[in-house]
Amino acid sequence: MNLMRIKILDRYFIKxxxxxxxxxxxxxxxxxxxxxxxxxxxxFIDQNVPIIRVLHYYLVFTxxxxxxxxxxxxxxxxxxxxxxxxxxxxxxxxxxxxxxLFRFMIxxxxxSIFISIFSVYFGGYIVPLANKNKIKIEQIYxxxxxxxxxxxxxxxxxxxxxxxxxxxxxxxxxxxxxxxxEFLADDLTIMKNRIDAAFLNYDSTKKHWYAEKGVQREFFDxxxxxxxxxxxxxxxxNFLPDDLSKKQQKVxxxxxxxxKDLIDSQKRAGNDPSAILIDYYSIFAFATxxxxxxxxxxxxxxxxxxxxxxxxxxxxxxxxxxxxxxMKVSQAFGKNGSLSPILTAWFAxxxxxxxxxxxxxxxxx
Numbered sequence: 001m002n003l004m005r006i007k008i009l010d011r012y013f014i015k016x017x018x019x020x021x022x023x024x025x026x027x028x029x030x031x032x033x034x035x036x037x038x039x040x041x042x043x044f045i046d047q048n049v050p051i052i053r054v055l056h057y058y059l060v061f062t063x064x065x066x067x068x069x070x071x072x073x074x075x076x077x078x079x080x081x082x083x084x085x086x087x088x089x090x091x092x093x094x095x096x097x098x099x100x101l102f103r104f105m106i107x108x109x110x111x112s113i114f115i116s117i118f119s120v121y122f123g124g125y126i127v128p129l130a131n132k133n134k135i136k137i138e139q140i141y142x143x144x145x146x147x148x149x150x151x152x153x154x155x156x157x158x159x160x161x162x163x164x165x166x167x168x169x170x171x172x173x174x175x176x177x178x179x180x181x182e183f184l185a186d187d188l189t190i191m192k193n194r195i196d197a198a199f200l201n202y203d204s205t206k207k208h209w210y211a212e213k214g215v216q217r218e219f220f221d222x223x224x225x226x227x228x229x230x231x232x233x234x235x236x237x238n239f240l241p242d243d244l245s246k247k248q249q250k251v252x253x254x255x256x257x258x259x260k261d262l263i264d265s266q267k268r269a270g271n272d273p274s275a276i277l278i279d280y281y282s283i284f285a286f287a288t289x290x291x292x293x294x295x296x297x298x299x300x301x302x303x304x305x306x307x308x309x310x311x312x313x314x315x316x317x318x319x320x321x322x323x324x325x326x327m328k329v330s331q332a333f334g335k336n337g338s339l340s341p342i343l344t345a346w347f348a349x350x351x352x353x354x355x356x357x358x359x360x361x362x363x364x365x
Contacts, residue, residue: 215227
């Protein structure tokens with residue numbers, strides 16, 4: 001087969017592959033939204049959520065669904081496009097013309113690389129922005145709270161100071177149930193003083209924090225003192241309201257840059273950032289899944305098999321299920337400290353990459 005015909009063939013399969021990916025993605029998103037809407041219908045009705053807000057909710061929910069469904073749609077498109085060509089004996093003609101399996105896969109792999117690159121940006125920046133709006137709608141209209149699991153903000157403000165905040169009200173910029181502990185510079189195991197307050201507010205005019213309804217304790221060798229106050233200016237604090245907002249954000253609301261900043265701040269404070277690192281690396285690993293599934297699926301689809309489209313869909317469901325199982329198992333081990341964060345994020349992809357290479361070698365035999 002001459003070069004011109006090969007280029008025409010490449011364009012043909014790229015077009016079919018992209019069209020099927022988009023069609024599959026639209027179908028999966030619609031199914032996902034319908035199922036979710038049925039599950040949340042009672043909540044929408046009970047809370048008297050306006051229809052315009054329901055539509056807005058699913059509009060900002062769609063990017064997350066697209067992120068999750070893109071590898072499934074890519075896998076479906078690869079299996080369907082090549083499987084259809086095999087069932088119509090197009091693959092037989094292509095093989096007979098001398099086109100190798102590797103050469104046949106090139107346009108699919110290149111297209112998948114571009115999809116993966118776009119998925120990194122989409123999952124790393126577009127999805128977190130949409131998630132912020134989605135969570136805000138759930139808080140306001142569905143009366144859901146997302147801070148019960150991450151309300152305890154604990155961080156090191158300086159070398160000798162540790163701050164613990166039960167909950168930070170982002171809208172009113174008020175910290176609730178605050179504890180500020182100061183330690184000796186020459187012995188960080190000895191507490192010098194401690195402030196416990198019901199509220200901590202920021203005066204944006206005077207640029208300082210002030211505590212309300214609290215007590216300040218001073219610790220000495222053999223005794224301690226306690227000073228109760230209604231309102232007290234707290235000097236020397238290094239954090240700002242925006243810093244607390246970021247610390248209370250869910251990981252799903254943070255883009256790649258914010259996650260990187262959070263990881264760096266955790267390291268500077270001497271905390272273990274493993275859980276956040278797993279989420280950070282997972283954005284890249286999940287995007288790369290688009291390439292892995294194509295590498296896995298193409299050798300399966302190049303041979304004509306019984307069952308036709310039904311068989312391709314069955315393989316699609318099975319592969320997706322196995323991938324999710326491997327991903328969840330690896331994350332469980334990673335968050336328990338058994339695996340490194342980067343290995344945790346890439347474990348499922350590595351397993352499927354090995355399976356894809358084995359499948360590719362076997363298809364050539």
